[in-house]
Amino acid sequence: MSITTTQRVKIVSKPSLSNTLKSIEIGVPTLFSTNQFKVQLARVAASELKRKEGYEFTVSEDGMVDEYIVTCLAKPKPKVKKQLP
Secondary structure, three states: OOHHHOEEOOOOOOOOHHHHHHOOOEOOOEEEEOOOOOHHHHHHHHHHHHHHHOOEEEEEOOOOOOEEEEEEEEOOOOOOOOOOO
16 A cells, blocks of 8 residues: 555544544545554544444554554444334
C-alpha cells in the first residue's frame, strides 16, 4: 500500500474517537497521528464498534513511526422496521 493513497483524518470531535472512526469512508485508508489518538485506543475503539454496532476496521502501524492507518472495511446495515398489517 502506498502512502499516496491515504488521506489525513479530519477529527470529528477530539474526545470522540468512536465518532471519528464512524466517519471514515469504506475502503479509504486514513492516516492518524499518535498525537491525535494512541494506537491502542484506536484498536480498542474499533473492537468496541465491531462488537456493539457492527462496524469493521483494520488498524495498521507497519513501517510507520508516530502514525498509523485505519481502514473501514464494513459499516452496519440500516435496520428496517417492519410494520404490522
